Amino acid sequence: MSQIVASALVKTYRRRVNAGGWRGALGGLIASQTSTVRAVDDLSFSIASGELIGFLGPNGAGKSTVIKLLAGILVPDGGSCSVSGRDPSRDRRAHVDAIGVVFGQRSQLWFDLPVADTFELLRSIYRRDAATWRASRDELIEILGIAPYLGRPVRQLSLGERMRCELAAALMHRPELLFLDEPTIGLDAPAKLAVRDCLQRLNRERGVTILLTTHDLDDVEALCRRVLVINHGRLLLDGGLERLRAGGGHSRLVRLETRARVEVVDRPGLEVLAQEAGALQLRVDTRLVAIAEVVRDLLGAGEVIDLAVMPPSIEEVVASLYLARP
Amino acid sequence: MGAYWLHCTLCFRAALSQRAAAVAGILTQLAFGELRVQVLMACYALGVAAPGMSRTAAMDYIWLGQAFLRLVPMRPDEDLADAMRTGALANDLCRPVDAYWWWWSRAIGRVAAPTLLRCVPLILLCFALGVLRPPQTLGCALACLDMLVLALLVSAAIRVALALIGDWSGGSNALAILGMPVIWMLAGIVLPLPLFPPQVQQLVAILPFRALLDSPLRAWSGDLHGSALGWAMLHQVVWLAVLVGFGRLLTRRGLTRLTIQGG
Numbered sequence: 001m002s003q004i005v006a007s008a009l010v011k012t013y014r015r016r017v018n019a020g021g022w023r024g025a026l027g028g029l030i031a032s033q034t035s036t037v038r039a040v041d042d043l044s045f046s047i048a049s050g051e052l053i054g055f056l057g058p059n060g061a062g063k064s065t066v067i068k069l070l071a072g073i074l075v076p077d078g079g080s081c082s083v084s085g086r087d088p089s090r091d092r093r094a095h096v097d098a099i100g101v102v103f104g105q106r107s108q109l110w111f112d113l114p115v116a117d118t119f120e121l122l123r124s125i126y127r128r129d130a131a132t133w134r135a136s137r138d139e140l141i142e143i144l145g146i147a148p149y150l151g152r153p154v155r156q157l158s159l160g161e162r163m164r165c166e167l168a169a170a171l172m173h174r175p176e177l178l179f180l181d182e183p184t185i186g187l188d189a190p191a192k193l194a195v196r197d198c199l200q201r202l203n204r205e206r207g208v209t210i211l212l213t214t215h216d217l218d219d220v221e222a223l224c225r226r227v228l229v230i231n232h233g234r235l236l237l238d239g240g241l242e243r244l245r246a247g248g249g250h251s252r253l254v255r256l257e258t259r260a261r262v263e264v265v266d267r268p269g270l271e272v273l274a275q276e277a278g279a280l281q282l283r284v285d286t287r288l289v290a291i292a293e294v295v296r297d298l299l300g301a302g303e304v305i306d307l308a309v310m311p312p313s314i315e316e317v318v319a320s321l322y323l324a325r326p
Numbered sequence: 327m328g329a330y331w332l333h334c335t336l337c338f339r340a341a342l343s344q345r346a347a348a349v350a351g352i353l354t355q356l357a358f359g360e361l362r363v364q365v366l367m368a369c370y371a372l373g374v375a376a377p378g379m380s381r382t383a384a385m386d387y388i389w390l391g392q393a394f395l396r397l398v399p400m401r402p403d404e405d406l407a408d409a410m411r412t413g414a415l416a417n418d419l420c421r422p423v424d425a426y427w428w429w430w431s432r433a434i435g436r437v438a439a440p441t442l443l444r445c446v447p448l449i450l451l452c453f454a455l456g457v458l459r460p461p462q463t464l465g466c467a468l469a470c471l472d473m474l475v476l477a478l479l480v481s482a483a484i485r486v487a488l489a490l491i492g493d494w495s496g497g498s499n500a501l502a503i504l505g506m507p508v509i510w511m512l513a514g515i516v517l518p519l520p521l522f523p524p525q526v527q528q529l530v531a532i533l534p535f536r537a538l539l540d541s542p543l544r545a546w547s548g549d550l551h552g553s554a555l556g557w558a559m560l561h562q563v564v565w566l567a568v569l570v571g572f573g574r575l576l577t578r579r580g581l582t583r584l585t586i587q588g589g
Contacts, residue, residue: 073419075582097422108417112340121336124329125421 003084003177003209004047004070010078011040011065011233039065041233042079049176050207052199054214054224054241058322062233063213064103067179070211071101084176097126100175102166104182109154115165116150119172126173133172140168143198160191167198178202178210184219196222217314231322244317251316252291254282254298255308262301270294278305329423330431337435348443351396355448359392363457366517378520382459383547387518389458390543393448394474396441397481398513398538402488402502403433410493419581426486426577430570433482441478462548469555473542476562480537483569484509490576514540520549534565 017033018024039062047053057063068074070081072088072095081088088095102108110118123133141147144164149157157165163183170178180199184192200223202208214220220227220241227244229237237244256262258278264270269288273281284294291309298307312320363385370381379387406429409415418428452458461467488502510516512535519530519540530536541558544550550558 068416071420073416074584092419093422093424096420101420103416106412106414106417108420110336110340112343113336117336121329121332122421124332125423127329 001049002046003049003051004045004081004211005083006046006066006070006079006081007044008079009040009043009066009069009076009081010038011062011069011074012077013037013039039233040069040076043230043233043235044079045228045235045238047209047211049209050203051226052203052210052224053212054220054227055211055230056214056217056220056227056318057230057236059215061231061322063230064181065233066230067101067181067211067213071099071179072096097173098175099177099179100170100173101179102170102181102183104163104166104180104185107154107162107166108169109162109165111155112153114151114153115146115157118154118165118169119150122169122172128173132174136172136174137168140171143201144168144194160187160194163187163191164194164198167195171202174206176208178208180210181213182215183212184214184216192216192219199223217318221314229318229321236321236324241314244321245311245314250285250287251312251320252284252286253310253312254280254284254291254294255306255310256280256282256298256304257306258301259303259305262298264301265297267294267297330427333428334431334435334438337432338439339435341436341439342443344440345443348440348447351440351444352448352451355392355395355444356451359389362388362392362516379518379549383549384518384521385457386459386547387514387543389448389452390546391515391518391539393445393452394441394477394539394542395515396437396444397474397477398510398515398535399481399485399488400506401485402492403429403436403482403485404489405429405432405436406486406489407492410489415584425581426570426574429486429489429577430482430573433485434478437481437485438478459547461546466546466548466551469550469559470542470546473545473559473562476559476566477538477542480534480562480566480569483566483573484534484538487569487573487576490573490580493580509535509538512536513538514543520544531561534569537562537565 013036014034015037017035019027041062043062043066055063055066065074069076070083070088072090072092075089083095084098086095086098108118109115110121119137126133128136141150144167146161146164146168149161149165154162154165167183178199184195187195196219199210199212203210203223210223212219212223224241226240227237228235229244253273256279258280261275261277262280264272264275264280264282267289269285271283271285273283275281280298282294284291295307295309298304366384366388367381370384409418418425421428449458453460461470488505491501512519512530512533514536519527519536522530537558541550541562545555545558
């Protein structure tokens with residue numbers, strides 16, 4: 001059952017073009033030029049209930065815009081989206097009553113007031129019955145370990161402490177669906193793990209559907225079975241984590257340690273990444289040269305202490321995916 | 327309803343913590359009040375002032391005007407303007423609340439706190455110095471209180487509307503900067519409105535700004551009574567409805583063409 005369906009979604013922004021400097025500033029007074037940017041360009045995908053999806057793409061790819069479209073904050077310029085049968089932007093209030101949203105880069109908590117006050121305000125917004133609310137609140141306080149921060153004004157919390165509270169604030173009303181826009185940005189390891197652990201439990205125990213935007217691929221590897229990769233508002237890849245890894249299938253890293261410096265035989269598809277004394281790192285494009293040939297060359301070149309052939313890290317795969325197409 | 331009320335009181339509480347600003351404000355307003363009183367008294371001494379108001383009534387008006395100065399908008403609603411500029415607006419829209427009521431209730435709390443922090447000490451001080459007379463009757467006091475509450479609601483509605491208009495015109499507060507001195511003038515801060523030339527007074531009576539300060543002040547002194555009091559209150563209520571309606575319209579239009587800045 002598809003919970004989220006986006007079909008041919010389009011969102012365009014008008015951007016003011018300014019040449020900069022005095023000329024641009026004065027010119028803009030007379031005739032301002034605008035250009036249209038398609039932040040989301042004919043994007044279609046569907047997500048089933050209970051999935052935990054990694055939503056990837058370089059900065060400016062349109063991820064946040066998609067999240068805002070799905071959350072009903074922005075109105076699409078073309079195409080349509082449906083979330084649990086609702087049209088998010090037309091039905092905004094009913095829609096956001098059933099979903100949770102966290103924007104990692106901006107706080108939804110009250111800057112000057114204790115966290116507990118924000119929670120109290122949320123209770124009056126969502127109008128859930130007292131018992132359900134209390135249970136949900138206590139559970140989140142325990143999972144996220146935020147009991148010590150409740151009485152402190154938000155401005156006195158560290159980023160990690162605050163982010164846990166943000167997550168709690170987005171989950172208090174037990175949403176069926178959670179949109180997270182870079183929730184782990186800038187967090188230290190324990191905070192990151194706490195956030196991950198919480199998301200995993202929500203997804204497994206309560207079946208909450210989660211769409212997670214992140215640049216932290218460890219998050220993706222730890223949490224997501226499926227990833228959506230977009231760039232320039234278009235879908236680049238939709239599939240399991242394995243498919244993402246397979247995207248780097250024709251590339252291998254070779255690491256070699258020898259007693260003395262070796263001469264690398266120049267072959268097409270071979271790239272020396274680093275070499276100093278007896279240590280050597282190569283990237284091999286297996287479409288152009290067989291890995292066996294490269295290894296044979298290397299073994300014959302000198303006395304080998306250690307040799308390793310590795311697939312590229314997921315980070316490199318993603319980077320090459322981002323850079324690949326215009 | 328409950329959520330908006332709580333939002334308003336939380337904003338009020340958050341703004342109550344700005345005590346140092348209140349002390350600075352009180353000192354400033356004492357200085358400006360004294361300056362205005364001196365200028366006006368000089369006019370009375372020379373016989374230049376119009377016959378619309380007695381000397382003591384004018385003095386009351388000026389000191390009360392200083393006490394309730396914060397009811398007059400000094401700039402567009404800062405929270406809303408900031409939220410639109412930085413994109414924090416996205417968070418407001420992620421909650422199942424009516425955006426306009428949400429912003430308006432916040433603006434009310436944000437105006438009420440500094441107003442209260444300044445007016446109570448200033449009025450007590452003026453009583454102690456013998457420069458301000460208490461309300462003529464209990465009826466006057468109650469009417470004044472009602473009108474102050476209405477003035478607060480109008481003030482918040484103007485602030486929100488100015489922020490929304492600012493966004494409309496590309497995030498500039500040019501309109502606010504141009505408009506503020508006019509609003510101050512027409513609310514009665516610079517010169518008591520009864521001292522304006524009669525032709526101008528007719529226009530001033532229609533515009534919304536006297537609802538912010540002039541009307542409640544004249545209710546205090548008993549200058550407004552009987553049907554005039556009723557009309558002044560109706561003027562406040564009508565403008566409140568118009569401003570809220572206008573704000574809601576701008577909000578609805580704005581949300582359909584919204585872009586969130588800053589990613």
